[in-house]
Amino acid sequence: MEIGISHYLILSGILFSIGFAGVLRRKNLLMLFFATEIMLNAVNVAFAAIGNYYGDLSGQMFAFFIIAVAASEVAVGLGLLILLYKKYGSLDLEVISSMKG
Amino acid sequence: MEDLGYLVYIALFAPFVGSMFAGLLFGNAPRTHLTGIVASALIFVTFVSSVMLAMHVAEHGAVHVTMMDWISAGDLTIPFGFLVDEVSVTMMVVVSLVSTIVHIYATGYMNHDKSYNRFFSYLSAFVFSMMILVMSDNFAGLFIGWEGVGVCSWLLVGFWYHKADRPFEENPSISPSWAANEAFIMNRIADLGMLVGIFLIYWNVGSLQYDVVFDALPNLADGILVAIAIALFIGAMGKSAQFPLHTWLTDAMEGPTPVSALIHAATMVTAGVFLVIRANPLFSLDAVSGVSMFIAILGTFVAFYAASMALIARDIKRIVALSTLSQLGYMFAAAGLGAYWIALFHLAAHAFFKALLFLGAGNVMHAMDDELDIFKMGGLKNAMRASYIYMGIASVALAGLPFFTGFWSKDAIIETAFNEGTFIIWGMLVITAGMTAFYSFRQVFFSFHGEKRYEALGFHPHDMYKYVLVAMAPLAVLAFGFGYFMDEYKEFITRNLPAYEMSHHTHSIAWILGGLVLIVAFAGVFFAYKKYAGKGADAWQRDEKFEQSFIYKLLENQYYVPKFYDQFIVQPYTIASAKFWEFDKKVVDGSVDLIAKIFYVSGDVSRGMQNGNLSSYLNWMGVGALLLVLGAVMTAFIG
Amino acid sequence: MYEVVAFYVFAVSTTILFLITAMSKNVLYAMSALAAGMVMISGFFFLLGADFLGVVQLIVYVGAVMALYAFAMMFFDATKDIKEKHSNPAMVFLLGGLMAVLFVVMFSAPIIGDNVQALYPYAVDEFGHAVKNAEHVGMVLFTKYLVPFEVAAVMLLVAMIAGIILAGKKMDYSLTECEATDEELHKEIKKEEA
Numbered sequence: 001m002e003i004g005i006s007h008y009l010i011l012s013g014i015l016f017s018i019g020f021a022g023v024l025r026r027k028n029l030l031m032l033f034f035a036t037e038i039m040l041n042a043v044n045v046a047f048a049a050i051g052n053y054y055g056d057l058s059g060q061m062f063a064f065f066i067i068a069v070a071a072s073e074v075a076v077g078l079g080l081l082i083l084l085y086k087k088y089g090s091l092d093l094e095v096i097s098s099m100k101g
Numbered sequence: 102m103e104d105l106g107y108l109v110y111i112a113l114f115a116p117f118v119g120s121m122f123a124g125l126l127f128g129n130a131p132r133t134h135l136t137g138i139v140a141s142a143l144i145f146v147t148f149v150s151s152v153m154l155a156m157h158v159a160e161h162g163a164v165h166v167t168m169m170d171w172i173s174a175g176d177l178t179i180p181f182g183f184l185v186d187e188v189s190v191t192m193m194v195v196v197s198l199v200s201t202i203v204h205i206y207a208t209g210y211m212n213h214d215k216s217y218n219r220f221f222s223y224l225s226a227f228v229f230s231m232m233i234l235v236m237s238d239n240f241a242g243l244f245i246g247w248e249g250v251g252v253c254s255w256l257l258v259g260f261w262y263h264k265a266d267r268p269f270e271e272n273p274s275i276s277p278s279w280a281a282n283e284a285f286i287m288n289r290i291a292d293l294g295m296l297v298g299i300f301l302i303y304w305n306v307g308s309l310q311y312d313v314v315f316d317a318l319p320n321l322a323d324g325i326l327v328a329i330a331i332a333l334f335i336g337a338m339g340k341s342a343q344f345p346l347h348t349w350l351t352d353a354m355e356g357p358t359p360v361s362a363l364i365h366a367a368t369m370v371t372a373g374v375f376l377v378i379r380a381n382p383l384f385s386l387d388a389v390s391g392v393s394m395f396i397a398i399l400g401t402f403v404a405f406y407a408a409s410m411a412l413i414a415r416d417i418k419r420i421v422a423l424s425t426l427s428q429l430g431y432m433f434a435a436a437g438l439g440a441y442w443i444a445l446f447h448l449a450a451h452a453f454f455k456a457l458l459f460l461g462a463g464n465v466m467h468a469m470d471d472e473l474d475i476f477k478m479g480g481l482k483n484a485m486r487a488s489y490i491y492m493g494i495a496s497v498a499l500a501g502l503p504f505f506t507g508f509w510s511k512d513a514i515i516e517t518a519f520n521e522g523t524f525i526i527w528g529m530l531v532i533t534a535g536m537t538a539f540y541s542f543r544q545v546f547f548s549f550h551g552e553k554r555y556e557a558l559g560f561h562p563h564d565m566y567k568y569v570l571v572a573m574a575p576l577a578v579l580a581f582g583f584g585y586f587m588d589e590y591k592e593f594i595t596r597n598l599p600a601y602e603m604s605h606h607t608h609s610i611a612w613i614l615g616g617l618v619l620i621v622a623f624a625g626v627f628f629a630y631k632k633y634a635g636k637g638a639d640a641w642q643r644d645e646k647f648e649q650s651f652i653y654k655l656l657e658n659q660y661y662v663p664k665f666y667d668q669f670i671v672q673p674y675t676i677a678s679a680k681f682w683e684f685d686k687k688v689v690d691g692s693v694d695l696i697a698k699i700f701y702v703s704g705d706v707s708r709g710m711q712n713g714n715l716s717s718y719l720n721w722m723g724v725g726a727l728l729l730v731l732g733a734v735m736t737a738f739i740g
Numbered sequence: 741m742y743e744v745v746a747f748y749v750f751a752v753s754t755t756i757l758f759l760i761t762a763m764s765k766n767v768l769y770a771m772s773a774l775a776a777g778m779v780m781i782s783g784f785f786f787l788l789g790a791d792f793l794g795v796v797q798l799i800v801y802v803g804a805v806m807a808l809y810a811f812a813m814m815f816f817d818a819t820k821d822i823k824e825k826h827s828n829p830a831m832v833f834l835l836g837g838l839m840a841v842l843f844v845v846m847f848s849a850p851i852i853g854d855n856v857q858a859l860y861p862y863a864v865d866e867f868g869h870a871v872k873n874a875e876h877v878g879m880v881l882f883t884k885y886l887v888p889f890e891v892a893a894v895m896l897l898v899a900m901i902a903g904i905i906l907a908g909k910k911m912d913y914s915l916t917e918c919e920a921t922d923e924e925l926h927k928e929i930k931k932e933e934a
Contacts, residue, residue, distance in 0.1 A: 003743055003744055003747050007747065007751075008784075009844070010844050011751050011754075011755075012843075013843035013844045014840055015754065015758055016839070016840075016843060017836045017837070017839050017843065018758045018759055018762050018836070019758065019762065020723065020835070020836050021762055021832055021833060021835070021836030022758075022761065022762030023719055023723075024716070024719055024720055024831075024832040024835060024836065025762065025829070026716070026762075027716055029715075030767065030813065030816065031767065031770055032715075032719075033809070034761050034762075034771065034809070035761070035762055037774060037778075037801075037805070038762065038774070038777070041778060041781045041801070044781070044793075045781060045784050045785075048784070048785055048788045048790050048793060049788060051788075051790070052788040052789060057876060057877070057880050060790045060792070060793050060877065061877075061880060061881065061885050063790075063793055064792075064793060064796060064877075064881075065888060065892055067796060067800050068800075068892045068895070068896060069892070069895070070801075071800055071801075071804060071805055071896070071899075072895055072896050072899030073899075074805050074808055074809070075808065075899045075902070075903035076899050076902050076906070078808060078809070078812040078907070079902060079904075079905070079907045080906060081812065082815055082906065082907050083906055083907075085815060091816060093714055093715045094714060094716075096713075096715070097712060097713030097714045097715075098713055099711075099713040100711065100712050100713035720832075723835045723839070724835065726839075727838055727839055727842065730839070730843075730846065731842060733846070734842060734845055734846060
């Protein structure tokens with residue numbers, strides 16, 4: 001069976017959903033970030049696949065920039081996470097709900 | 102006649118000015134005699150202008166002024182217009198004279214009352230409404246005055262509104278506010294009939310002006326005429342307390358005595374008679390003769406019915422109120438039989454002596470610290486000479502004894518009944534005349550003759566202030582002498598009203614008929630004297646056994662009519678009202694509240710979204726994203 | 741043939757590893773699974789002929805980002821199992837499942853669609869052979885995607901500085917301005933720690 005674009009896209013969809021479910025499920029902020037990474041990777045796969053299918057390089061470039069952005073996002077996010085941990089002493093979402101109401 | 106328009110406006114608006122003066126300036130101030138003096142003076146101004154207008158009308162005929170257009174909508178034009186003709190000027194003079202005297206009386210009677218200013222405001226407002234009623238030249242203005250006197254009557258009967266409700270056995274009128282409500286509601290029921298009549302008139306004639314309507318009457322269908330007559334008479338029944346809308350009159354005695362004297366003797370209750378007299382072109386048509394006969398029969402029945410209840414009444418004001426009811430029956434009998442001018446004459450005469458009677462009763466009550474029960478009075482004639490004389494004069498006039506006014510006016514009505522061939526009515530009126538004499542003198546003898554029962558109970562009676570007694574004098578003079586002017590009055594009034602004459606046959610036996618009535622009246626007085634005026638060994642004793650008899654109980658409970666109304670009308674209606682109130686609260690209010698509640702609840706529920714928990718925010722984000730994606734897919738597939 | 745096998749191998753392993761990341765209670769396991777999953781993702785890129793992208797994925801994602809995560813994890817207590825309170829697990833799976841279905845539906849659109857045109861088609865060099873991927877990326881990156889490239893560079897710089905400031909100690913104290921000696925600096929640091 002020939003691997004067509006639909007395979008890649010379905011796979012990307014599945015991975016994205018796994019990441020999405022993880023985002024919804026996780027109560028620990030660090031694990032939440034992990035799930036976000038999963039989502040980003042899935043989208044990268046999708047871009048690359050579509051780019052390949054149409055013979056267009058744009059897909060790969062987009063994925064490239066997504067990687068760059070994700071990296072910087074992790075840097076800043078983890079810095080904030082550390083500060084948050086210093087303030088609250090815990091990374092549990094249930095505990096860090098000071099914006100209630 | 103335009104230059105006399107100013108007299109009309111003075112006569113009309115002087116009481117209004119007095120009412121506003123007392124109400125607006127002194128409404129909340131402590132009582133001050135100035136209000137009473139100003140109000141009385143303004144009513145006297147009304148009286149003077151009414152007399153001047155009367156003299157003018159006697160010489161030159163009616164005065165018709167139109168103040169301004171009130172309603173002018175398409176085909177419907179109703180102006181504020183005033184017609185002063187013989188009929189209305191009679192009413193104006195009577196009303197203003199009695200009102201002046203009552204106002205002066207009230208300055209003395211209400212001297213110790215806290216709400217003195219409020220009283221004069223209401224009283225003058227009443228006179229203003231009555232003037233509108235009497236002077237108006239169209240049915241709409243009449244109705245405005247009608248409603249105005251109804252409202253003022255409610256205000257005045259319920260003047261002592263803070264008195265608490267008492268049970269029916271203790272006080273059949275329960276309380277002033279209850280009596281006021283009863284009066285107003287009963288009048289309202291009757292007003293519905295009147296409004297239907299006015300609508301019918303407008304619908305068929307296209308105008309509400311008296312002259313236009315009366316000219317157009319002969320052209321209308323019989324059925325319509327009968328319907329209008331019945332509807333207008335229903336209105337008159339309420340105002341003049343004819344059966345079955347009569348119970349409010351005796352209960353209205355809860356108001357202060359000047360109110361009873363003015364409203365429930367001389368003016369408001371005669372408005373119904375005035376309406377019938379005013380609409381005489383309608384009631385004298387052949388097509389409506391059935392209704393007129395019904396009016397006469399009902400009037401006779403009420404006369405008898407009220408007199409029977411007065412035979413054993415103990416409350417002094419109730420006796421006088423029942424006698425008013427009885428005399429109203431006489432007036433309606435006369436009007437129903439076609440003798441309109443005789444009815445109007447009796448109306449005027451009755452106003453004078455009835456007001457005098459009420460004011461005298463007020464004097465007695467004032468002397469006895471507001472005690473109403475005649476069983477507790479007796480032998481007051483030495484302590485209260487002037488009031489004794491006044492009440493004596495008034496009672497003689499009421500009983501129809503010779504030389505006094507009542508003799509001429511009442512006899513004319515009884516003669517009319519004979520003249521028309523309605524012998525049953527005649528017979529009942531004669532018997533009622535005897536009963537009238539009996540109960541009115543019963544009351545006089547109970548209060549002023551016999552043993553001094555009040556001494557044992559610790560009362561120290563003294564007569565009213567001198568100036569009040571002097572003010573009551575004109576009424577006494579009129580109660581005595583008004584009857585002598587009957588022929589001149591007939592001459593005057595029949596320019597407007599149909600000239601009812603006794604037939605030749607009746608004329609010849611007039612003295613026999615008159616003599617018969619006199620015998621009956623004197624018999625009544627004699628019986629009363631024998632029973633109640635004795636002293637010492639002849640003194641009256643309470644007959645406990647008689648008070649337990651069926652006939653006594655029947656009369657005492659007013660033929661159980663009030664109980665019947667309460668049981669079968671008031672209570673079911675109250676229950677129904679309570680149910681409707683529940684419905685209103687739960688359904689009507691509830692649905693409005695529901696809308697507000699929906700917003701509240703949805704807000705409260707949505708508040709749960711903002712709980713500061715990142716995970717739940719992400720959940721909601723997911724839901725939103727899902728919806729967007731779903732929308733995109735949908736549009737992609739559809740579009 | 742090899743492609744098919746490779747695809748399915750990579751697909752299955754990626755799915756399993758990412759499942760572990762999303763579901764595991766242990767931070768360490770989750771992180772390790774994430775790193776491994778990313779390696780497998782790069783495999784996909786190689787399969788698709790995006791060599792440069794695959795290498796970048798390995799170096800940046802697996803090498804740098806996961807290292808960063810590992811260091812961050814050291815701040816927190818990793819031996820403890822994370823006890824998570826799940827109020828509504830069914831909702832989560834439902835949403836995830838629906839999302840998956842919708843995405844699948846959505847992504848089948850290009851298969852059906854006909855109107856897609858390539859913006860930057862694979863170039864052909866002067867000899868008529870297809871250009872190698874890295875060369876191609878270089879050509880496009882520095883000509884057509886130059887501005888995003890520079891902006892991304894600036895953004896990375898800013899992110900780096902931000903990360904240092906957020907995570908560092910005593911970042912409001914300026915060495916050069918105060919001209920403090922080493923001892924004073926150490927004293928300040930000790931005071932802050934105490």
